[in-house]
Amino acid sequence: MQRFSALRLLGHGLTGHKHWRQSWRHPEPKREYDVVIVGGGGHGLATAYYLAREHGMTNIAVVEKGWIGGGNTGRNTTIVRSNYLWDEAAHLYEKSLKLWEGLSHELNFNVMFSQRGVMNLAHSLQDVRDAERRANANVLNGIDSEILTPEQIRQKVPLISISPTARYPVLGATFQPRGGVARHDAITWGYARAADALGVDIIQNCEVTGVLKESGHVVGVETTRGVIRARKVGVVAAGHSSVIAQMAGLRLPIESHPLQAFVSEPCKPALDTVVMSNAVHAYISQSDKGEFVVGAGIDGYNGYSQSGGYNVIEGAVAAIVELFPTLSRIRLMRQWGGIVDVAPDACPIIGLTPLKGLYINCGWGTGGFKSTPGSGWVLAHTIAHNRPHELNLPFTLERFSSGALIDEHGAAGVAH
Amino acid sequence: MFLIECPWCGRRDQGEFSCGGEAHIVRPASPDDLDDESWADYLFNRKNPKGVHLEQWVHIQGCGRWFNAARNTVSNKIVSVYKVGEEPPHPEKRKPVPESGQ
Ligand SMILES: Cc1cc2nc3c(=O)[nH]c(=O)nc-3n(C[C@H](O)[C@H](O)[C@H](O)COP(=O)(O)OP(=O)(O)OC[C@H]3O[C@@H](n4cnc5c(N)ncnc54)[C@H](O)[C@@H]3O)c2cc1C
Numbered sequence: 127m128q129r130f131s132a133l134r135l136l137g138h139g140l141t142g143h144k145h146w147r148q149s150w151r152h153p154e155p156k157r158e159y160d161v162v163i164v165g166g167g168g169h170g171l172a173t174a175y176y177l178a179r180e181h182g183m184t185n186i187a188v189v190e191k192g193w194i195g196g197g198n199t200g201r202n203t204t205i206v207r208s209n210y211l212w213d214e215a216a217h218l219y220e221k222s223l224k225l226w227e228g229l230s231h232e233l234n235f236n237v238m239f240s241q242r243g244v245m246n247l248a249h250s251l252q253d254v255r256d257a258e259r260r261a262n263a264n265v266l267n268g269i270d271s272e273i274l275t276p277e278q279i280r281q282k283v284p285l286i287s288i289s290p291t292a293r294y295p296v297l298g299a300t301f302q303p304r305g306g307v308a309r310h311d312a313i314t315w316g317y318a319r320a321a322d323a324l325g326v327d328i329i330q331n332c333e334v335t336g337v338l339k340e341s342g343h344v345v346g347v348e349t350t351r352g353v354i355r356a357r358k359v360g361v362v363a364a365g366h367s368s369v370i371a372q373m374a375g376l377r378l379p380i381e382s383h384p385l386q387a388f389v390s391e392p393c394k395p396a397l398d399t400v401v402m403s404n405a406v407h408a409y410i411s412q413s414d415k416g417e418f419v420v421g422a423g424i425d426g427y428n429g430y431s432q433s434g435g436y437n438v439i440e441g442a443v444a445a446i447v448e449l450f451p452t453l454s455r456i457r458l459m460r461q462w463g464g465i466v467d468v469a470p471d472a473c474p475i476i477g478l479t480p481l482k483g484l485y486i487n488c489g490w491g492t493g494g495f496k497s498t499p500g501s502g503w504v505l506a507h508t509i510a511h512n513r514p515h516e517l518n519l520p521f522t523l524e525r526f527s528s529g530a531l532i533d534e535h536g537a538a539g540v541a542h
Numbered sequence: 543m544f545l546i547e548c549p550w551c552g553r554r555d556q557g558e559f560s561c562g563g564e565a566h567i568v569r570p571a572s573p574d575d576l577d578d579e580s581w582a583d584y585l586f587n588r589k590n591p592k593g594v595h596l597e598q599w600v601h602i603q604g605c606g607r608w609f610n611a612a613r614n615t616v617s618n619k620i621v622s623v624y625k626v627g628e629e630p631p632h633p634e635k636r637k638p639v640p641e642s643g644q
C-alpha cells in the first residue's frame with residue numbers, strides 16, 4: 127500500500143497527480159478461500175480488514191454484487207453516536223465509537239470523522255423523562271451524555287425555534303459531544319484499501335446467487351462469476367440478508383424497508399451539530415459542502431426498490447421546517463433511498479447460524495453506519511473463533527427463541 | 543410512490559394506506575405444544591421476499607377496512623388485491639421476478 131502523507135501529497139502535486147497508484151486490486155476470484163464475505167459495504171469490508179489485521183486470516187474474498195459502498199454505506203446520513211439505552215447496545219456502539227476515534231490514523235485514510243456532537247430533542251414531558259433516563263444510563267456506562275435545557279439548545283443551535291407555541295415544542299434534549307458525522311465513501315475506501323493491502327481480494331460486480339451446502343455445512347457460494355468455495359461464509363448484505371438467507375434455507379426475523387434521505391442546495395455554515403428528533407421522524411446536519419442533510423423515517427411497507435414515497439419526504443420536510451422555520455425557503459437538491467434490514471427489536475443480529483460455516487451480520491436497520499468499525503470487529507472475532515465476541519454475545523439469532531430481546535426502539539427505532 | 547386499489551374505495555394514493563405486514567400467518571393452534579424455536583418462528587421470522595409479497599393493508603385514511611394485496615417489492619406493482627378470507631393469486635401469477643435489480 128502506498129501510504130498517504132503530506133510529503134507524498136506535495137510530491138504528487140508537483141507531478142500533476144498523475145502517478146497515484148490504484149487503491150485496491152481488481153482480482154479474478156480464486157476457486158477457494160478460507161473466508162468469503164458476502165456484501166462489500168462498510169461492514170463487510172471492515173470484517174475482512176479485522177480478520178486479516180487482528181486474526182491473521184488473509185485468504186479472504188469480499189464479494190460484492192455492484193460496487194463497494196453502493197448499498198446503505200453510500201446512502202446514509204452518516205450520524206455516529208453511542209448513546210443507546212440498554213447496556214448491551216451501549217457497549218457495542220461505544221466500542222465502535224472508540225474505533226472511529228482512531229480510524230483515520232489506523233487506516234491511513236481520512237474518514238473525516240467530525241465529532242460535532244449529536245442532539246436528540248424531546249418534545250413532550252414523557253420525551254424529557256425518557257431522555258433523562260437514557261442520559262443517566264449512558265453516564266453509568268461511561269458514555270458522555272448531557273441534558274440540555276431549551277435555552278442551552280438555542281445557544282448551540284440558533285436556527286431552532288424553541289417557541290412554546292411551536293407545533294413541536296422543544297422541551298429539552300440529550301447531547302453526546304463525542305458523536306458526529308463522518309464521510310460515508312471514505313470509510314468504504316479506507317477499509318477496502320487497508321484490507322487489500324493485507325491480501326484480501328475485493329471482487330466487485332459479482333452477485334451471490336446461491337449458497338453451496340454439503341452434508342448440512344455451508345462450503346461456498348455460487349456467483350455470477352462462478353462457484354467460490356470457502357470454509358466459512360459471512361453474510362453481511364444489509365437489506366438483502368433475507369434473500370441470501372433464503373438461498374441457504376434459513377428464515378430470519380428481518381424485514382427490508384425503504385429509508386430515504388435528501389440534501390438541500392449548499393448554504394453557508396449555519397448548523398455545526400447534528401439535531402435529531404424521534405418524535406417527528408426527522409433529523410438534520412450540515413455537510414462540509416454546506417448542504418443540509420435531512421433523513422426521514424422508514425416507509426411502512428417492505429421494499430427492495432431503493433426509493434420510497436413522497437408522503438414520507440413531505441412528513442420529514444414539514445417537521446424540519448416547523449423546527450427550523452428559516453429553512454423553509456431552501457430548495458432540495460437530491461433525494462434517494464436505501465434498503466434497510468429491520469429487526470423486531472431494532473438491534474442487530476450478529477453471530478453463528480444453525481448452518482455450520484455460515485455467519486450472519488444484519489438487522490442494523492436504520493442505524494448501522496455508526497457501527498461499521500465495531501460490527502466488523504465483532505464479526506471478525508466470531509468468524510475467526512467460531513464463537514461470538516463478548517460484545518455480540520447478546521446479539522445472536524438465538525435471542526428470538528430465548529426471548530432475550532434488546533428493545534432499543536426508544537433509542538434507535540427511528541433515529542439513526 | 544404507487545397507487546393501491548382499495549376493494550371498497552377504488553384506486554388511491556399509497557399514502558392513504560398503512561401496511562400490516564405479511565399476510566396469511568396462521569397462529570399455531572396449540573402454542574403450548576410448540577418448542578421455543580417454532581414459537582419464535584411464528585412470532586418473528588418473516589418471508590421478506592424480493593419479488594411478489596402477500597401482505598395486509600388497511601385504508602387508514604379512507605374507509606378504514608383491511609384487505610390483502612400481492613405486491614412486487616421491487617417495482618411496487620400490485621399484482622392483485624383480494625379480500626381477507628379470499629385465496630391469494632395463483633403462484634404462477636406471482637412469478638414476475640424482480641424487474642430491476644438493486
Ligand atoms: C437513508 C439512510 C440513512 C441512514 N442514516 C444513518 C445514520 O445517520 N447513521 C447510521 O448509523 N446509520 C444510518 N443508516 C443505516 C446504515 O446505512 C446501514 O445500517 C449500514 O450502512 C449498513 O452497512 P452494511 O455494510 O451492512 O450494508 P451495505 O452498505 O448496504 O452493504 C451490503 C452490500 O451487500 C451487497 N449485496 C447484496 N446482495 C448481494 C449478493 N447477492 N451478492 C453480493 N453482494 C450483495 C449490496 O450490494 C451492498 O453493497 C442509514 C441508512 C439509510 C438507507
Ligand SMILES: [Zn+2]
Pocket residue numbers: 548549550551552601604605606607
Ligand atoms: Zn377504502
